[in-house]
Amino acid sequence: MAVENIVRIRDLLTTHGRLSLDVASLSDDSDLYQAGLTSLATVGLMLSLEDGFDVEFPDSMLSRKTFGSIESIAEAIEELLE
């Protein structure tokens, strides 16, 4: 996974994730929902990721699993960037 993508995802998560923990304390595979990511915040995060990476998540990717960790977000983004 490209490091710069991970960095950008972490930035967007910090701004839009409204997590109860510091994003820097999370590992790439930490459960974001355990870290306080709500359904509503997921929407804001999704829209910011689309703007930030200039991609559009198809319906098939609009699931809890996609946004469950920094790693899963990165995988989804990289699939869309191919």
Place this chain on the structure above:
Amino acid sequence: MCDNIHDLTEAYDTYRKQLIDANLLIPSGVQGVYGLSGDFEGVIEAFERFVTKSGSPFNPEVMRFPPVFNRNTYLATDHIETMPDLMGSVHSFDGDSRAHMQMVHKKEQAEDWTSELSPSNVMLVPAACYPLYPTAADTVLPEEGRLVDLRTFVFRHEPSPDPARMQIFRQREYVRLGTAEQTLEHRNYWLNKGQEMLSAIGLVVSSELANDPFFGRGGRVMAATQQEQELKFEIVAEIASGEKLTAISSSNCHLDHFGSEFNIRTQDGNFAHSACIGFGLERITLALFKKHGFNIDKWPSSVKNILEL
């Protein structure tokens, strides 16, 4: 795809026309707003008695709220964030004589007179349980939690030719406030009990995993999340269309969504969970008329016995 939509619209128009011709629904000129005949209202009253009887062993607290509620309560929820297209706001005129003259002038000139109005301190109620939560705000529930019987008119801004999609309609609910286990048990019990009750009055029903109509693309993520967590189940039956069934009741878990918004706690200090069964009174009546016909005298005696009609 076009054929299906065409067929569906035709099915809606057909059933709606039949109901109006039979004087069961009284049109108002606005989609989704109808007066109801005495017979229609009589079936609603009968079904409500059936619900009361079914719930009485659990000794619920009964509360009856009006169809408008405190705007601040509305803002404490996330309705604007999730279903903004459905809201109904009450705006009123509180201007002086000069503003009054301007408004009357605009009305006479067929201009936008509503620009003279300002938001009142109330909103229309989006779901029957909304007015309940502030009454439990900043409290700790008893060990056994609470069970509340509610019924009110709710408003959803979705005008439609489907006679079963009314903008303003009544929900009868049993809401459980408590722990995760207590609320899940409530949701599951009533999902089953609701189907039993509706089958007993002759309706062919089934339950389906469902989601709330969250707005926009972001709404799709929320819908997927709600479905994945199996929070909402609808009991569906045939109304206008046999192809596309209609939800006439739903039984839902809210997790600690409202508990956290209103600071309702359980004895262990956590935010309370909530769950509710809601019966759509007009829809159930429309389903009964569809199944048994418009002449109540000719309904199966087993159904009339249960409803005491």
